[in-house]
Amino acid sequence: MDRLRFIGKRLLYLVVMLFGVATLVFILTKLIPGDPVTANLSQRALSDESVVAAYRAKYGLDKPVIIQYLLYMKSLISFDLGTSIRTNNAVLDELARCYPATIELALVAIIFATIFGIFFGIISAVKRNSIIDQIVRAISVTGVSLPSFWFALIMLFFFYFKLQIFPGPGRLSTSFSAPATVTGMYVIDSLLEGNPAKALDALSHLILPAIVLAAFTMGLITRTTRSNLLDVMSTDYIRTAKAKGLSGTGLILYHALGNALIPVLTVIGLGLGNLLGGMVLVETIFNWPGVGQFAYQSVMANDYPSIIGVALLIALNYMVINTIVDILYGIIDPRVRVS
Amino acid sequence: MKKRLMALVLAGAMAFSLAACGGNSSSSDSASEAAESESAESEEAESSTDSESTGNNTVVIAMGSGFDTLDPGQVYEKYPQMIINACYETLFKFYSNDGSAEPMLVDTYEFSEDNTVLTLTLKDGITFASGNTMTSADVAFSLNRTKNLQGNPAFITDTIDSIETPDDKTVVINLTQPDGAILSKLAYSACSILDSAVVTENGGSDAEDAATADTAQAYLDSTSAGSGMFVMTSYIPDSEIVLEKNPSYWGESTNVDKYIIQIQDDANTQMMTLSTGDIDIACNMTEDTMSELEGTDGITLLNSSTKTVSFLMMNMDESIGGPVSDPKVQQAIRLAVDYAGIQTICGEGTTTPYSIIQDGFFGSLGQRSTDYTDLDAAKALLEEAGYPDGFDVDLTVCDLAMEGIPLTDLAQKVASDLAQIGINVNIVSEAWAAGYGDDYRDGKLGFTVMYWGIDYNDPNVQLEFLPGGVVGLRAGWTAEMDADIAELYTKATNATEDADREAVLKEIQEATYEYGPFVMLAQAPCPMAYNSRLSGVAFSDPYTVDLTQVNVQ
Numbered sequence: 035m036d037r038l039r040f041i042g043k044r045l046l047y048l049v050v051m052l053f054g055v056a057t058l059v060f061i062l063t064k065l066i067p068g069d070p071v072t073a074n075l076s077q078r079a080l081s082d083e084s085v086v087a088a089y090r091a092k093y094g095l096d097k098p099v100i101i102q103y104l105l106y107m108k109s110l111i112s113f114d115l116g117t118s119i120r121t122n123n124a125v126l127d128e129l130a131r132c133y134p135a136t137i138e139l140a141l142v143a144i145i146f147a148t149i150f151g152i153f154f155g156i157i158s159a160v161k162r163n164s165i166i167d168q169i170v171r172a173i174s175v176t177g178v179s180l181p182s183f184w185f186a187l188i189m190l191f192f193f194y195f196k197l198q199i200f201p202g203p204g205r206l207s208t209s210f211s212a213p214a215t216v217t218g219m220y221v222i223d224s225l226l227e228g229n230p231a232k233a234l235d236a237l238s239h240l241i242l243p244a245i246v247l248a249a250f251t252m253g254l255i256t257r258t259t260r261s262n263l264l265d266v267m268s269t270d271y272i273r274t275a276k277a278k279g280l281s282g283t284g285l286i287l288y289h290a291l292g293n294a295l296i297p298v299l300t301v302i303g304l305g306l307g308n309l310l311g312g313m314v315l316v317e318t319i320f321n322w323p324g325v326g327q328f329a330y331q332s333v334m335a336n337d338y339p340s341i342i343g344v345a346l347l348i349a350l351n352y353m354v355i356n357t358i359v360d361i362l363y364g365i366i367d368p369r370v371r372v373s
Numbered sequence: 374m375k376k377r378l379m380a381l382v383l384a385g386a387m388a389f390s391l392a393a394c395g396g397n398s399s400s401s402d403s404a405s406e407a408a409e410s411e412s413a414e415s416e417e418a419e420s421s422t423d424s425e426s427t428g429n430n431t432v433v434i435a436m437g438s439g440f441d442t443l444d445p446g447q448v449y450e451k452y453p454q455m456i457i458n459a460c461y462e463t464l465f466k467f468y469s470n471d472g473s474a475e476p477m478l479v480d481t482y483e484f485s486e487d488n489t490v491l492t493l494t495l496k497d498g499i500t501f502a503s504g505n506t507m508t509s510a511d512v513a514f515s516l517n518r519t520k521n522l523q524g525n526p527a528f529i530t531d532t533i534d535s536i537e538t539p540d541d542k543t544v545v546i547n548l549t550q551p552d553g554a555i556l557s558k559l560a561y562s563a564c565s566i567l568d569s570a571v572v573t574e575n576g577g578s579d580a581e582d583a584a585t586a587d588t589a590q591a592y593l594d595s596t597s598a599g600s601g602m603f604v605m606t607s608y609i610p611d612s613e614i615v616l617e618k619n620p621s622y623w624g625e626s627t628n629v630d631k632y633i634i635q636i637q638d639d640a641n642t643q644m645m646t647l648s649t650g651d652i653d654i655a656c657n658m659t660e661d662t663m664s665e666l667e668g669t670d671g672i673t674l675l676n677s678s679t680k681t682v683s684f685l686m687m688n689m690d691e692s693i694g695g696p697v698s699d700p701k702v703q704q705a706i707r708l709a710v711d712y713a714g715i716q717t718i719c720g721e722g723t724t725t726p727y728s729i730i731q732d733g734f735f736g737s738l739g740q741r742s743t744d745y746t747d748l749d750a751a752k753a754l755l756e757e758a759g760y761p762d763g764f765d766v767d768l769t770v771c772d773l774a775m776e777g778i779p780l781t782d783l784a785q786k787v788a789s790d791l792a793q794i795g796i797n798v799n800i801v802s803e804a805w806a807a808g809y810g811d812d813y814r815d816g817k818l819g820f821t822v823m824y825w826g827i828d829y830n831d832p833n834v835q836l837e838f839l840p841g842g843v844v845g846l847r848a849g850w851t852a853e854m855d856a857d858i859a860e861l862y863t864k865a866t867n868a869t870e871d872a873d874r875e876a877v878l879k880e881i882q883e884a885t886y887e888y889g890p891f892v893m894l895a896q897a898p899c900p901m902a903y904n905s906r907l908s909g910v911a912f913s914d915p916y917t918v919d920l921t922q923v924n925v926q
Contacts, residue, residue, distance in 0.1 A: 066807055067808035067811070068804070068808055073805070075525055076449045077843070078528050079526075079527065081814075085523045085524070089523070091585070121610070122441075122442065131610070190641075190642065194645060195645040198649065202646050202649065203635075203637060203646065204635060208431070208635075208651065212609065212613075318639065319639055321635060321636060321642070327611050331438075331441075331611070336806050
């Protein structure tokens, strides 16, 4: 019952927050200098008053700002995110088009980051101050510090161009056509289509961009796992366990790691939220038609319905992820549930 | 243990719910199911769903992004022209980059004596990809739709007053005034002839209220509705466009079966994908990536000069331009610019036009000599203008790039050139979408560096640089300020005979060679590279590459 009330509160908070985000982004897009008309019409069209007027009328830009806001909010209540000023398509359709590509990439990236991050964190903690620890720490610092666009170019240069181990940019090789859309995620859709070769090809295209995106989060997870595992290893109950004769892998995996992973869960959640917001530069370099590219182009075009749509999507991501992480906390650690 | 299990289940649920959020995407078209596996025959055997092979002649092209629709009535950007030209046809067409517009769908044409009525007869046997026969009604629908959509390319129909269709083959275009560029305009993508039955069925309208009533863009972004050599079967924005051969094409096709056009903004990526054989044509190379490919077996490099031109603009209004509004200062700046240096920055293939009409256009006087720079004469002019010690001035520059060359690079070069004659330039950077664009349009910039890409392939497009023209007004250059030069605008528009046009275009170029608020800096190059297995790949200003002329050897 408590848990249901908790989830209910979260949902209510989510609705309020989404309207707050929509309002804030709407105000900000109106405050910054620049006119969507200038950003979207050609130099020639801008000089034709009738074209400019028709454009303003089409997207409701000729109405007072407050009316624009009220109309937008009215459509938002009916789950209509409006029409993109840039593409002239429904924002919801645009997000439905590009979000699956981002989800697919983000999920693979977060899986890489989590597996390698926790593994390196454990190794680093167990071999504290050894040469292995130093190497792992260097890797994690490098992962956090590497500019993603540069890392992306380097990865492409070596692993695609020079060594030709992984495929190049894009979601599929040109020898395959895009699978019929079910989820929008090519690996799953190819499998649903009964085409494992295409699924494998789609999966191989995910590896390089996922590694690039995973590097930052992996570095954070490694460092968090290491420091928390070291803290846990110095607690009384671990000392007691040691005194009772437990040691080695069993002690770490069955007694220490569970408690050490609670803060790591937060890092994973934040990392996933961050990745789901889209990564403009990496998406551009790997020719990945995800949310990041869509958001960037929407911003450049002052396309405020799309900007708000992306902001709402990102807010929703974080809210859903945080809620799930909070619930997981409660399950893992009873103290959290009680508080 | 139980709790851990539940935690795992929840974690899985989190991943699943995020996956489920994917929803339905409609960008990929199952109609485009085709696996023309060049290299993996076994793959074909395995993947039964990808069995609609389109043969071996698949050509993959990489090009830049920056467009949001492939509806001919809305398109005006550079790269979609390549796609529209492959899927649609126009009444006239540029078959070579240096030539003029020649009849394509038109069998015969003639102007009335006063050059205000153009009567065209369509060729026999032209069919759309749908199988419908093209008639004069399709022509009228397409041109009226572009005009009434009031989108970016609507200006192309500005001089079209009305269209009559006395019979299925005859089209009578009534013009508001004589228009020497009308044939070039009719060759522009926005004048592509659409299958009116199909477009109307999918929400299209050519009525006066088409700007709000027409809803065909979504359809035309998913497939094409033209009579061209190819049919668009898939368009994933910012990612990929697939064109497949029109099996019922009325004319003679090339041997290319399918084009896959990938959006790759980064020149390095294009260089790598071309080198590995993943693509066949790289449209957006740079000088560096061209050097990298030099001497590579099986790759041909192509360096051409485009008609996209960068220029300095000095506002004629003293309250906005300050010292740079003085014609003597303007000429001093013109003399101080190091044109050879600018060409080096822009890369091989760059030229500087003689005046406001680019080299390569009909009637152009060619190039300005790189020896034109004369610092002593520039200093003398500054002194005459009352600035013996020079002056400080802001040069506003935006975040745009001309064919991949950042305008900021040009601004820095201009600043260093002008420093030599005592003009201290302070570069002010602004974002196009966050203020610069509005100021530029409204003529509020005193001194700026900008570029201009041609709308349609005709020298008349440059008339906008004259006093009272679209760009002229942005420099505060009104028709009243220089009535003699302003008159040349109408004179050039009204000239329809080649000799008359040539004469007036020459007059315009001489008048603006050493006078006016514009200093033309450079015509951008277009470095491209392609796989040598292709023939017929040539740079074209209207289409970048005319895909209807490419063959696989």
